[in-house]
Amino acid sequence: MSDYTMTIDGEAVRAPDTFGVINPATGEVAAQAPDCTREQLDRAMAAARAALPAWRRDEAARRKALQTAADLLFAQSEEIGRIITLEQGKPLKDATTEVVGAGVWLKYFADLEIPREVIQDDDRALVEVVRRPVGVVAAITPWNFPLLLAVWKLAPALLAGNTVVLKPSPFTPLSSLRLGEVLRDVLPPGVLNVVSGGDELGAWMTAHETPRKISFTGSVATGKRVAAAAAPDLKRVTLELGGNDPAILLDDVDPAAVADRLFGAAFANNGQVCSAIKRVYAPESIYDEVVEALADRARAAKVGDGMSEGVQYGPINNAPQYERVKELVADALSGGARAAAGGGPIDGPGYFFRPTILADVSDGTRIVDEEQFGPALPVVKYRDLDEAVARANGTHFGLSGSVWGADADRAADVAARLECGTAWVNTHLALAPHQPFGGFKWSGVGVENGPWGLYGFTEIQVIHRAKR
Ligand code: NAD
Numbered sequence: 001m002s003d004y005t006m007t008i009d010g011e012a013v014r015a016p017d018t019f020g021v022i023n024p025a026t027g028e029v030a031a032q033a034p035d036c037t038r039e040q041l042d043r044a045m046a047a048a049r050a051a052l053p054a055w056r057r058d059e060a061a062r063r064k065a066l067q068t069a070a071d072l073l074f075a076q077s078e079e080i081g082r083i084i085t086l087e088q089g090k091p092l093k094d095a096t097t098e099v100v101g102a103g104v105w106l107k108y109f110a111d112l113e114i115p116r117e118v119i120q121d122d123d124r125a126l127v128e129v130v131r132r133p134v135g136v137v138a139a140i141t142p143w144n145f146p147l148l149l150a151v152w153k154l155a156p157a158l159l160a161g162n163t164v165v166l167k168p169s170p171f172t173p174l175s176s177l178r179l180g181e182v183l184r185d186v187l188p189p190g191v192l193n194v195v196s197g198g199d200e201l202g203a204w205m206t207a208h209e210t211p212r213k214i215s216f217t218g219s220v221a222t223g224k225r226v227a228a229a230a231a232p233d234l235k236r237v238t239l240e241l242g243g244n245d246p247a248i249l250l251d252d253v254d255p256a257a258v259a260d261r262l263f264g265a266a267f268a269n270n271g272q273v274c275s276a277i278k279r280v281y282a283p284e285s286i287y288d289e290v291v292e293a294l295a296d297r298a299r300a301a302k303v304g305d306g307m308s309e310g311v312q313y314g315p316i317n318n319a320p321q322y323e324r325v326k327e328l329v330a331d332a333l334s335g336g337a338r339a340a341a342g343g344g345p346i347d348g349p350g351y352f353f354r355p356t357i358l359a360d361v362s363d364g365t366r367i368v369d370e371e372q373f374g375p376a377l378p379v380v381k382y383r384d385l386d387e388a389v390a391r392a393n394g395t396h397f398g399l400s401g402s403v404w405g406a407d408a409d410r411a412a413d414v415a416a417r418l419e420c421g422t423a424w425v426n427t428h429l430a431l432a433p434h435q436p437f438g439g440f441k442w443s444g445v446g447v448e449n450g451p452w453g454l455y456g457f458t459e460i461q462v463i464h465r466a467k468r
Helices: 038-057 059-075 077-088 092-111 146-159 174-185 199-207 220-233 255-271 284-300 319-334 385-393 408-415 450-455
Strands: 006-008 011-013 018-023 028-034 116-121 125-133 136-140 163-167 192-194 213-217 236-240 245-249 277-283 338-341 356-359 376-382 400-404 422-425 458-466
Touching: 006 038, 006 174, 018 077, 028 077, 028 174, 038 125, 038 136, 038 163, 038 192, 038 199, 059 077, 059 092, 059 146, 059 174, 077 092, 077 146, 077 174, 092 146, 136 146, 136 199, 146 163, 146 174, 146 213, 146 450, 163 199, 174 192, 199 213, 199 220, 213 220, 220 236, 245 255, 245 385, 255 277, 255 284, 255 376, 255 400, 277 284, 277 385, 284 338, 284 356, 284 376, 319 338, 319 356, 319 376, 376 385, 400 408, 408 422
Parallel strands: 136 163, 136 213, 163 192, 213 236, 245 277, 245 400, 277 376, 356 376, 400 422
Antiparallel strands: 006 011, 006 192, 018 028, 116 125, 125 458, 338 356
8 A cells, every 4th residue: 555645636546556666775665656547547637627717717826826835845845855865866965955946946936927918009909918828737757856847847837827737757756746745735626636657657648638738858759759649639748858968178177177066067966867967078188187087076976875974976766777877888888988987886785876987988989979867977088179069969969068168258159059958158057947948959849947938838819909
């Protein structure tokens, strides 16, 4: 029997079956989650549809509910943080920060204006452009930031007057189920429904007749399936997909001065961040120094169970991802790459992997060309800057990237040439609620956050009043 319940029409709902959620620090089942049936999903969708008319009418109530939701997350950040560490693996401090971050996002959207623009007001007509809710939103999330990425969807969707059916990743369903439980007294029944199950449940949601919008965060491969499933019904989609973010170092950069920030942005959340640095391009003149500076930090990093004090990096979240990182690192090493630090898993239970810096590796190697999504970073040597920019752009990915140099204007000029949704200068991974986030090319469709993220949960309506 599961301790965690789904939320459907404001009620706690158990399913006939459950599935085990594994603690990645031990490899053992830590809790059971309900395995939502088709009939239960139908009920969640029906509840979301029924809740729409009243919810979309009362903007003040929506703002108040988002504020209250934020306050509840702040108050319970440590308790919910423990759930995130249990299912995701990240250190408790980071998990608690994730919950607080979710509260910050809720507060931002609680106060965000929903624009109503007058675009013509003359003797012929008053023409206004207003934003209407899309309807029921199907929200589907991955396992790296289970709570924060759910809130990135819920907060703008609910502010705009939509109702939501949320499905977390089967690897990390517990914190989202708990979110549903916590918000049961805050949101009217049916406004937020939380269901849990396997990948199939996601496919049922995208094919379901009720949602008018799918907001999806996950891999490119699944994102394409979601887009295809949405097409016959012309459902609106926002897709936040994978990245293979390059960091280009210019020849005037001081490796020692930027190594902490580079390492931090590559290994945050154990490398399991869509917009983490996934490949570093370093000029020949400072290549060895860059590799050593990064390797020093990798060797010093404290890896362990996220519940233990002082741990900086937890395990990889799940067995398939652990196998994938192992495979990509082994492939690079067998192709002639050198492990300047790490290079393989840590013995013992759990999905632990040594923070790895790979040198003498280049484009054409899988770990450079593909998204590793784990604690292993390739450092690629370049001679010519134009060639480095071309290699950085020579991919289907286009989530984000960064350029690092002592002359910030020169670095900004290079950053402007990157084909990606966010181009950072002398930083990477700087994200904020007011800053739109999304990808070029296969990294996504649409954006989240800021007013632009809100617009993704609205339809534009023109109100044209003739004056004569
Ligand atoms: P995934 O695509 O395997 O799963 C994501 C979600 O989709 C899960 O809830 C899963 O159950 C569901 N799903 C699976 N098959 C489905 C289908 N056919 N129809 C509908 N839903 C389905 O991704 P993941 O392994 O959980 O997450 C890792 C990926 O997510 C990485 O590629 C990472 O870069 C990406 N990501 C992107 C962002 C971003 O904002 N761009 C943020 C975080 C993670």
